[in-house]
Amino acid sequence: MAVLSSIAYSRRHGTAADRALRQLLQIAKMEIPPNSPGESTILSNYLPKIIRLAERNLSPQLLRKVDENDIGGTVMRTIIRKAREGVLTIEESRDFWSLLVAITLNKVRKKARYWKQQKRSISREQELAADGPRMEDIAIDLSNSLTEPTDQEGEAFAAILEKLSDNLDETCQNILAMKIEGLTHIQIAEKIGVSTRSVTRYVKRIQKELEQLNAESDD
Amino acid sequence: MPNLTIDLDWLDEKCQLYEDNWTANRSGPNVVIAFAIELLQPTDLHLPMLIESLIEVDIERVWMEWRTKISKQPQDHSAADWLGQLLVVPRLVDYVTAISKHSIDFSVTESLLRTEYRARQEWGDAPRWDIALSAWPNLPKLPGKPARHRVEVRSKEFPFPRAFDLCD
Numbered sequence: 413m414a415v416l417s418s419i420a421y422s423r424r425h426g427t428a429a430d431r432a433l434r435q436l437l438q439i440a441k442m443e444i445p446p447n448s449p450g451e452s453t454i455l456s457n458y459l460p461k462i463i464r465l466a467e468r469n470l471s472p473q474l475l476r477k478v479d480e481n482d483i484g485g486t487v488m489r490t491i492i493r494k495a496r497e498g499v500l501t502i503e504e505s506r507d508f509w510s511l512l513v514a515i516t517l518n519k520v521r522k523k524a525r526y527w528k529q530q531k532r533s534i535s536r537e538q539e540l541a542a543d544g545p546r547m548e549d550i551a552i553d554l555s556n557s558l559t560e561p562t563d564q565e566g567e568a569f570a571a572i573l574e575k576l577s578d579n580l581d582e583t584c585q586n587i588l589a590m591k592i593e594g595l596t597h598i599q600i601a602e603k604i605g606v607s608t609r610s611v612t613r614y615v616k617r618i619q620k621e622l623e624q625l626n627a628e629s630d631d
Numbered sequence: 632m633p634n635l636t637i638d639l640d641w642l643d644e645k646c647q648l649y650e651d652n653w654t655a656n657r658s659g660p661n662v663v664i665a666f667a668i669e670l671l672q673p674t675d676l677h678l679p680m681l682i683e684s685l686i687e688v689d690i691e692r693v694w695m696e697w698r699t700k701i702s703k704q705p706q707d708h709s710a711a712d713w714l715g716q717l718l719v720v721p722r723l724v725d726y727v728t729a730i731s732k733h734s735i736d737f738s739v740t741e742s743l744l745r746t747e748y749r750a751r752q753e754w755g756d757a758p759r760w761d762i763a764l765s766a767w768p769n770l771p772k773l774p775g776k777p778a779r780h781r782v783e784v785r786s787k788e789f790p791f792p793r794a795f796d797l798c799d
Contacts, residue, residue, distance in 0.1 A: 498746065498749055501741065501745060601695075602695065602753065606650060607650055607687070608691060609643075609646055609688055609691075610646075610647065610688075613643050613647065
């Protein structure tokens with residue numbers, strides 16, 4: 413039933429929604445913890461609502477650059493990952509919906525922040541448009557920045573990673589390496605022989621350190 | 632209206648202290664309760680939250696340890712030995728039973744049930760969800776006060792604005 417309503421939504425919204433539907437089907441195929449067989453149904457029920465929420469909260473300029481369906485997909489992936497890590501439970505409830513809303517709005521904010529940065533600023537694009545650059549050039553530039561990081565971005569990332577690693581103790585360094593490899597908190601807990609709560613605590617410490625580094629580099 | 636919020640840093644610190652001193656011989660319901668009661672009075676409203684967090688740590692560590700033990704068993708061990716190993720692992724039911732002897736107002740939460748289930752799936756005997764739940768015949772009566780505790784904790788874990796007004 414939920415999939416049918418998504419298909420109807422997809423038909424109304426064209427190709428972008430088709431992508432969302434494909435993402436939804438991917439989610440359905442993903443391994444959701446076996447303790448709740450209804451989880452994929454719950455998620456598919458919420459997806460159209462999340463997409464609408466993202467659409468409502470994106471400015472018209474941002475909507476030209478950011479696909480609300482992509483945000484819907486990433487919210488779902490976040491939720492599933494957190495459910496697997498045991499951080500939250502997928503359920504039909506007001507609290508769960510408010511959590512989805514919070515995550516969605518946070519992702520919208522992140523996207524807005526990303527596009528506000530000097531290089532990608534929407535206002536900069538408008539200035540350029542006034543000078544008369546070809547729209548094709550902007551589109552190519554945009555697609556490049558969305559797909560692959562530039563060499564400079566890669567170097568900057570490596571430098572931050574190195575600095576971050578230097579500031580961490582050995583346990584946190586190991587956990588950071590495992591997080592980058594994509595291991596879940598449960599897998600990390602097993603590897604280093606601590607509880608998942610401790611892993612979460614270590615990850616928070618890493619995040620704090622990273623935020624501090626970002627603040628320093630902003631100064 | 633009692634204040635049910637708890638300082639998560641404090642809670643984390645105590646859980647870390649508990650885990651730092653954790654060994655297979657110093658674990659289980661009585662150790663968890665003794666540790667918690669040393670920190671908070673039995674009547675303290677935050678005691679159930681502390682106990683819940685400690686149980687989560689304990690259960691995961693116990694089942695991780697169990698997995699290590701089982702994988703190190705000599706090949707010639709008998710099925711009885713193996714079963715013996717299995718039986719010594721404390722279950723959530725054991726914790727709740729032990730807590731009830733201390734007049735602490737404690738109810739099992741869904742989060743605890745899931746923690747135990749997940750730990751048993753990851754490192755233990757991997758029971759089916761319905762079998763894991765069969766230890767809790769009164770389960771429908773469980774949500775209530777402990778669930779409210781969990782909501783308080785969650786609202787701190789996700790420091791985003793509450794956005795009920797955006798609900799469809």
